[in-house]
Amino acid sequence: MKNKTLLIVMTILLIGSFFLSSCGQAQAQTIKIGVNAELTGDVPKIGEGTKYAAEMWLEDVKAAGGLEVGGKKYPVELAIEDNESKAESAAAANTKLITQDEVLIIIGPQASKQAVPAGEIANNYETPMISPWSTNPNTTKDRPWVFRACFLDPFQGPVVANFVTQEFGFTKAGVLYDVASDYSKGLAEFFKEAWEKQHGAGSVVAYESFTTKDTDFSAQLTKIKDAGAEFLFTPQYYNEVGLIVKQAHQLGFNSPIVGSDSWGSAELIPLCGSDCYGLYFSTHYAAAGATGATKAFIDRYQQKYGYVPDDVAALTWDAFGLAQMAIQNCGKLTGDLKVDRKCVRDALSQIKEFDGITGKMDFSQGNDPIKCAVIVKIDDQGQFTFYKQACP
Amino acid sequence: MAAVSESLPEQKRWYHSLAEKWDDWFSDIPMLAWLVGGLLSVILEYFVGSPFARMLGMPKAPVLFGFDIALKTPILIPSALLYDIIIYVLPILIVARAIGNVSNRIAQWLMDKSIVLATLVHIVLLYAVLQVWGDLSDYRVLVLKLTLIAIIGTLSLNVINGYMGEFSCSQPGFIALGAYAASVLSIILFVNNDLFGSLNLPASLAPFLFPFILILSGLISAVGALLVAVPSFRTRGDYLAIISLAFTFIVKSLLENLEVFGGPRGLSGQPDLSSLPVVFAWTMISIWIINNYVTSTFGKTMNAVRDGEMAANAMSIDTRKTKMVTFLFAAFWAGVSGGLLAHVLRYVNPSSFGIQKLAEVLGMVYFGGLNSVVGSIVGAVGMNILSEALRPLEIYKWIIIPIMIILIMIYRPTGLIAFREFNVKNLIRPKQKKGPEA
Structure with missing residues (x-):
């Protein structure tokens, strides 16, 4: 009786997997982007903002039919890993993204506690990484492969x-x-x-x-x-x-x-x-009274998720924009991950002017962007209004 | 309720018949054969794993037995299961069965020769299994390293909480002391650092000096343990828990305020010294020494202290000495685990060693089982692999794991494998039919 059950289970598994495997095949080369975010732990709100911004970006790319690199459209996939706001998990998540999911570039982690050890991993495996929010100098110090999207x-x-x-x-x-x-x-x-x-x-x-x-x-x-x-x-x-x-x-x-x-x-x-x-x-940016792309981002985010995005979401959005620009500047993807990662890294470090929603960024002086800060005044309705801009 | 009680006997019968069958086929297979089977299955995976996985529709060979793939894309669950069965389960069972009788004779021969040799052969085989398994993906290596380090930390806490019955919360403090001590030492010795200056010893010396660095950092956290050991003479139970918790916070805020050690920013740039063989060797040494400690006569006095301190005193046991030595001993190993951890992550910062770390270590100790070396190993491995495997579930993971711990606390209040002695001789001896000590 039991043997029969076993046989049936095995047969179902076998048929099921072969049937399913046939639909999964024959996919074109995809661009995989890793997201290493604080989805659980001390600061889940930060992880949530990261994830939402990432999903919005993916939506845009999908709507455009993929990411166009060198005249060819590639489908894009996100690999989102939770780092539990722990240094160990951030390192493990990055290793997994790089060696297992074989991502082209990693966005995150946000907090320095996670970004410093994760940056070490990314640098060792020669994979470009952009931390949108980490302000610790050690995150990018002596690490040619690690970038950030915020000012220091x-x-x-x-x-x-x-x-x-x-x-x-x-x-x-x-x-x-x-x-x-x-x-x-x-x-x-x-x-x-x-x-x-x-x-x-x-x-x-x-x-x-x-x-x-x-x-x-x-x-x-x-x-x-x-x-x-x-x-x-x-x-x-x-x-x-x-x-x-x-x-x-x-x-x-x-x-x-x-x-x-x-x-x-x-x-x-x-x-x-x-x-x-x-x-x-x-x-990094003022939500109220924003114009242009910044306003479009804020409105869309608010409509979709029900609250005004904070700077983490905005910076993550910009980090994705940077990644997209770097990949596109790369010209063409060879399919050899090592070559492509190097190409993306070089393209990132050559970005002279990136017009993000948190301001213009310039990576010509190293892996930390040169960008402006804004002074925000909280008005009588409790809105963050633009007051002044301060540039380096 | 009626339905449950009715179905119970039938369930038991089914369970029994399966166990009987298992005994029938596999009870006379020694550890040696299982390890060889494991080795062959990972070698098999090494060579055919990726193409086979692709044949099943998975992008790559699943890293953690297919958990990540199954949870991310549930449609691939049958593929992942099939992969596990064909790559791991079947080869191990077949090989172990096939060489069972031969390896029984070999095991007997090895044990007759010398028990040390026999143990070493098994350890080398175990290492080979892990090494080949890890060769396929660096992610596995990292998970293995973190798991092995967690075993040391869990064992060290079990010595205090399980064997001596004191509820100590100072383990994160000990681990932090060890991690910082080892980091500072190795940075001073080998890295050109603007914080401490540098001796700039040649990097080729590093692997040879690393054991001494680890021992020294263990000793440093043992010195820290004096602070907890002394109040433990006067307080027990809740009060000791609070005092030891205070110790953890003292260490944490000390490190936060000491600008020399990077303050809240932490220290980074440790040389990459915790390779898999190093971590594995230290884990084996720690299991060996801790097991000897808890089974020694002196170790038994810890149980006496736990079960009745007054009675123990009356029976001429020096309870002060027992507590003092045990705290220092446990802190030493916690320090070593911290030192290894710091060199795996190559970054330490004070906020890693807070309440969350404490909850993790306590969770592993109580999950695995009090007063048991095997329990600690099972707890550390189980929690680590589980927590890694369930990561794709994000927030639900933090519902599943606590529920599991609650269930274990209800049905096995002292943990999965509590109060069991770990006997290497029993583990590796040749087996006869009808199970070990049937």
């Missing part, structure tokens, strides 16, 4: 310092940052350096820190207030910004509070409310 903190810190000096004419700064987050800490340091260069040593009158997941900042804020800071710079994520700004106002600190690109999330206003109205931050 050594640029953003001075941008904020210059903006405050020109706009308000303040001389005394207070800084509040998360000591356990490499992003916040790095940016706070670059800001301090830039500010003190302009206003002399000691002009950062209060340089206070806390640790990730702290929710009470009253001690630090009181110190900042008592030190006579004329404004507060806090390069924190949107979930902390709400708490910091509210607590600062409760303590009677009514001077301006300035932030960085990590503020730019759709979640900021629901968490912060009217307390955040009228504040400024530097970022």
Whole structure:
């Protein structure tokens, strides 16, 4: 009886697989693009933005009948891997994408914690990788195969310092940052350096820190207030910004509070409310009042997924645009992955002007783009409106 | 309910008859034959795996037994199953059966010669299986390395949580200390780094110095363990859990604030020293030493401490010494696993060694089984392979794995293979018909 069942199962498997295999065959050479994203773990919203932007891009390419390279249209496939916001998994996912899925180029990971080890893998296997959002210098340092789509903190810190000096004419700064987050800490340091260069040593009158997941900042804020800071710079994520700004106002600190690109999330206003109205931050792009391609992207994203895309989604979109441009600039695909990857990498590093929705990018000076930052003002409706542009 | 109880006896009979058949055919096959079978099947895969997979309609030979392919494109499930059966299951069963009797004689001969030799032959065979299996894809090699390292970490925690019965949460701290110590040492010694300067030793020396680096980093995390061992004299249970958890956080925020070690940005650029043979060798050594430790007379005092500290004291067991040595011993191996991990990823940062790491290691210990070396190996391998295989499911993976752990906690509260001694002699001895110790 059992033997018979076994026989039947085997037969079904055999027939099934041969039948199915026949439909899967005879496909033309496809361009495979890997996405290494934080779909689960600490920051799933970031992974979600990445995935949505990737899917939108794929939709466009499919609508165009494939990606045209050298006069020939190639079908495009995405291989999306979850890195669970873990360094080990990011490395494993990248290895899998490169050796198993045989992708031409990888987009992601977003956070530096994942992007640094993943970049190591990509560089070892000579596969181009673009991290849209990672700001850690180590991600691209000494790695010819790894690129990024965002500006770096050594640029953003001075941008904020210059903006405050020109706009308000303040001389005394207070800084509040998360000591356990490499992003916040790095940016706070670059800001301090830039500010003190302009206003002399000691002009950062209060340089206070806390640790990730702290929710009470009253001690630090009181110190900042008592030190006579004329404004507060806090390069924190949107979930902390709400708490910091509210607590600062409760303590009677009514001077301006300035932030960085990590503020730019759709979640900021629901968490912060009217307390955040009228504040400024530097970022990659301004959603409200955007024009042209940026507006088209935002509208489409909002219509499709129900919320205004944050900078991660926008940067991912640009990373895909960069990848597409590089592949197309390559001229032709040989089908030999090693040659094609090299070709794409070389094409990427030669991009002099890429007109992305987060601004123009130029890779002529290395693997970090030269691009402009924007200063955004949160208006009375809680929308992020363009205020000023700052270019290097 | 009635239906369930009715169908139960029948199910049991079916299960029994299958087990009987299995015993009938395969119970007298020694480990040696299984390993040879495994080796032949991976060699078979090495040569015909890819074309065969393509014949079945899969783009490439499936990496993790077809899980990734099956989950991403369910239409290929029959192909993946067929691949597994034809490439792995059938060859292993056939070869093992065919050489069963011969290999029994060989195993006997090896054991008569010397048990060390016999063990070494088995280990070399196991390594050969892994090496050939990994040759097909670098992804497999990485998964293997991470799994082997997880075995060391899980074993080290099982020594404290399982054998000694203290609920310690300090393992991520120990692993972090080891990872950082090993990274800093190897960066100072071999890499031209602006953080520490460099001795610039020739790279050819690196593989020979790496064991010493690992031992030293293990010792450094053992020193850190003193901080946890001392309070463990006074507190037990929940309180020790909290204190050891505090230790993990202290280490993490220490590393975050020490700018020399890169602060929250972490350290990167470690030389590539954790190759598969190195990791494999360290895993085998750790299993050997930890197994000897827990089965020694001194190791038995850990169980005494767990089952009744006062009684143990009364029976002239120095419970302080037991706790102290055990904590340092476990921390040593956690440190070694951290050092290996740092050189696989070639990047460490403090936030990798937080609560999530703790949950992972605890999960592997309790999944596999308390007080059991085999259990830890099963737990680490099972959780790692499972978590890698189910990755395409994204968020559902985090529903499936916890449900599995909950089910195991309900039906086997101490884990899958708990309270079992790991005896190499039993494992590799020639087998007679009717199963081991029937």
